Amino acid sequence: MASAFEYAPAPESRSVVDIAPSYGLFIDGEFTDAADGKVFKTVSPSSEEVLSEVAQAGAEDVERAVKAARRAFEKWSALPGSERAKYLFRIARIIQERSRELAVLETLDNGKPIRETRDADLPLVAAHFFYYAGWADKLDHAGYGANPRPLGVAGQVIPWNFPLLMLAWKIAPALATGNTVVLKPAETTPLSALFFADICRQAGLPRGVVNILTGYGDAGAALVGHPDVNKVAFTGSTAVGKAIARQIAGTDKRVTLELGGKGANIVFDDAPIDQAVEGIVTGIFFNQGQVCCAGSRLLVQESVQDEVLHALKRRLSTLRLGDPLDKNTDIGAINSAEQLSRITALVETGEAEGAERWSAPCELPSSGYWFAPTLFTNVTQAHTVARDEIFGPVLSVLSFRTPDEAVAKANNTQYGLSAGIWTEKGSRILAVAGKLRAGVVWANTFNKFDPTSPFGGYKESGFGREGGRHGLEAYLDVR
Template sequence: MSLFEYAPAPESRSIVDIAPSYGLFIDGEFGEAKDTFKTINPADEEVLTEVALAAPEDVDRAVAAARRAFESWSALPGSERAKYLFRIARILQERSRELAVLESLDNGKPIKESRDVDLPLVAAHFFYYAGWADKLKYAGLGPDPRPLGVAGQVIPWNFPLLMLAWKIAPALATGNTVVLKPAETTPLSALFFADVCRQADLPPGVVNIVTGAGDTGRYLVEHPDVNKVAFTGSTEVGRQIARSVAGTGKKLTLELGGKAANIVFDDAPIDQAVEGIVNGIFFNQGHVCCAGSRLLVQESIAEELLTSLKRRMATLRVGDPLDKNTDIGAINSRAQLDRITELSEIGATEGAERWSPECSLPDRGFWFAPTIFTGVTQAHRIAREEIFGPVLSVLTFRTPAEAVEKANNTPYGLSAGIWTEKGSRILAVADKLRAGVVWANTFNKFDPTSPFGGYKESGYGREGGRHGLEAYLA
């Protein structure tokens, strides 16, 4: 049987203008910093632009601007704040093609994911929280909910613009002002968002964006005039932040790592489950905190499911993130590629059987072929540690009780998936899983109305939905 080859279908880079350099966005204006750093395209390692590196005095200025703006912003009626959020949401929709290209260039994710998943969800979050802005007293959070003040927010590189929306939209809706630090490898969509704020005539100082590395984020989190800290990222950094804010009176939410179990029972529709498995681990190159990186499959159907899964993986296209046919783009950075490679080599050394489909990887950039490991046990490091890449560990089980025990045998608790035709089994198993989000016969489905967050080393607090308002209200 011959297969049709896909002709290249590249999205145009020319629809987004990337400036030669970017400053810090403080008090409604872009300004320079003493030092700069470069951000590169992970697909070809070309320098995209130069970005300001915020020093402690720059963070001080940003927090001071947010504090000044808080007085007037928090005093606005909710209906007036809502107008700004609605305006931002509409501008994001109007400029979504530009933003999708920029996100794929800076992050490495396929354009079809940036275009069809990230950007619609970004706009949806601003629309959703705009609707809450004048209804806070009906949110079940007390008769007179009040904003906290200045929110210091630190976001990761895997969903740069979406994580920005998750944090900024509820903060503004509840009357807080924001100082946000994007990840150092993916600052461009946050800086683009600063321009969106200006286009929406958002009052100066309500949103401030300071770019930089870990030290910039640490100074923001520890700043004495920040009232609320929101962080999405690694569990290790989350622990450091929790220690630094302990006893300060700052409100804190942490969304950290995960090692989600995707459980497939013997009555599951195999083809549907395979699509869910692929989406669960290979979406966004596996750069997803809630990725289904552990596949738990019932022993009686393991061979059939793995045959189908390998056949499906052989059709995945790895390559240029701006090609609309691409399924798996570039790994975000050299450091992340090195970690994925190291843990995969350890998996093979520990005795698990490694398999990847035949696929040619580009010569330049950071790439890793979609990979599965079979013969994995609970003792393997690849079954215990978050790899944060397109690597799936496959384990088997015989009974529902064993599936639950293996699924919960992890220090993480962010998400899980269940595949079965029995509604009663879905409810019974979901009730026993220690995970913040449990998907049934689907995976990686997100909605602004639904809360998201974890247990154990996956953090605490919830983002999204009505629950996401609570973290920004006194």
């Protein structure tokens, strides 16, 4: 008799998405080659298969894109909000219509499981465009004064962990408020942004309102530093965020930075253990832990630590790692060889420093970039794995005795993006949440998002908020 229920493979068909052998830059409503003709390849991290060849933007291409956005700004910003809303609603509906295609594309290019792209990413992408479409004709009532004006051209640089969702977080409020956009996606995940460019054309968006530049860090730096860019929005690593802050210091550019995190997931002794374990798994193993607000530090009250760890290890042993296109897969591929190398190095450091490693028993595929779900016990505040953002499926477990100790340990980090609290007492939730220095605090859940809620952090997790009414402010001249 089998000891566990066996799943038959259930792969999503790749035939729903048609990936071209090559793509150009999207500038002024047209796809075009890079000025110097350079290209690079985008690879599927689960198989190392080359998916397509993509144009590599340089400084001259940045100049062309910013000029196109500046030309488009005059007419776009002059449109009534109700007219801009029509385009945003149209984009949202097309995203819904093409959601299956986009989910498969995102899974191929990023490596995350199809269940996540299909059930989490794509519904949220459409929801953000619907939400900000609703704000486009109500800006006078957003709390930023009468007749708030757009800033101009927004230069936006997004990461590889949620390529299409981060695009929506940035483009939707920018367009709703009357700005035009030049966006640079991450070099490892350019395809969904290029497909979004096609959606803009399908929606009839005026030329130049959205421009997409694929390329490397030099293109992002040129975009951030361009003198005719009025607003910079960046999501990514703290190191790059600091470099951007230095680059624009002394200019009049507005900026929002959403950077790294080392979120604490706090489990009290009265928490529902099974529910908490599911929240812990969602907090750190969703998207292979490649989430800035991941609950990568687990703080467990000492009296229930053994019980929680036993239940957690049992749950991790049931997670299925493998083909991201299989609808049964829980853990997909790490996004790149570079990221896998970083995760591996930090885990080795954790072991060398004396923390006790446990990895879920699973067979890793022979090709692609993979890392088994892992947790560390016997961790102290001094361990590297408790301080540094690993950005992978690695959980550090610490214990506490009192609520004050939990708060002190949770706040003992250079980051301040997210936290979670697990307890049946509402009074304890409110008391502890008020003391946590984190931009988002979840109660008896984790990694739940909504376009109406603001998101952002403190300290080295950046500044500014995206989402909700607060997300409008970064794109409006409210002085």
